[in-house]
Amino acid sequence: GQNIDQPTEMTATEGAIVQINCTYQTSGFNGLFWYQQHAGEAPTFLSYNVLDGLEEKGRFSSFLSRSKGYSYLLLKELQMKDSASYLCAVRGRSFQKLVFGTGTRLLVSP
Amino acid sequence: NAGVTQTPKFRILKIGQSMTLQCTQDMNHNYMYWYRQDPGMGLKLIYYSVGAGITDKGEVPNGYNVSRSTTEDFPLRLELAAPSQTSVYFCASSLGTSGDSYEQYFGPGTRLTVT
Numbered sequence: 001g002q003n004i005d006q007p008t009e010m011t012a013t014e015g016a017i018v019q020i021n022c023t024y025q026t027s028g029f030n031g032l033f034w035y036q037q038h039a040g041e042a043p044t045f046l047s048y049n050v051l052d053g054l055e056e057k058g059r060f061s062s063f064l065s066r067s068k069g070y071s072y073l074l075l076k077e078l079q080m081k082d083s084a085s086y087l088c089a090v091r092g093r094s095f096q097k098l099v100f101g102t103g104t105r106l107l108v109s110p
Numbered sequence: 111n112a113g114v115t116q117t118p119k120f121r122i123l124k125i126g127q128s129m130t131l132q133c134t135q136d137m138n139h140n141y142m143y144w145y146r147q148d149p150g151m152g153l154k155l156i157y158y159s160v161g162a163g164i165t166d167k168g169e170v171p172n173g174y175n176v177s178r179s180t181t182e183d184f185p186l187r188l189e190l191a192a193p194s195q196t197s198v199y200f201c202a203s204s205l206g207t208s209g210d211s212y213e214q215y216f217g218p219g220t221r222l223t224v225t
Binding site: 004031033041042043044045048087089091095096097098099100101102103 | 141145150151152153154155158160166168169200207208212213214215216217218219
């Protein structure tokens with residue numbers, strides 16, 4: 001089976017940096033995804049990691065360590081619009097299926 | 111491109127009623143998915159399709175049926191609605207599952223209440 005753990009909620013201040021962690025146990029591994037979901041809206045794709053290391057995309061970066069079953073999403077220069085839920089999702093042995101964590105709700109305050 | 115569209119946006123059903131949630135994509139994507147999201151929870155895969163005429167079960171298929179007669183459309187059918195099916199339903203599509211084609215694009219969701 002697959003198990004994904006993320007913190008339920010985090011708070012941060014505008015302009016700061018925040019790191020959202022995700023740990024997973026899977027049978028097989030074929031990639032880890034991060035999605036952003038604003039309240040009442042659909043998820044939107046942020047990043048994809050399949051090899052160990054850091055992927056940077058503007059203010060957002062995502063890190064993966066396959067040996068530790070661990071990923072994090074790093075958000076820099078936080079803006080109010082970054083207040084959202086961040087979903088970690090893992091693709092295991094089946095390429096067609098993504099298993100999602102319950103999401104981390106991030107609240108950015110002025 | 112409209113992307114992934116879903117209808118209806120909201121629906122209230124009585125226990126035992128049936129309905130079909132519609133999903134259409136205009137990106138010529140091969141893969142389509144149906145998820146449900148309960149409050150404060152992650153997305154759970156209900157069914158998916160790798161192309162017209164081919165569908166398969168996800169994590170939580172019981173109580174649902176799907177069909178994929180065209181590349182564009184992937185309707186989800188609820189037979190004999192139950193309160194446990196109260197949820198937000200998201201349809202998604204992707205071009206493939208490898209390389210640059212893995213990104214899933216989501217529709218706006220259908221909020222379903224069964225009472």
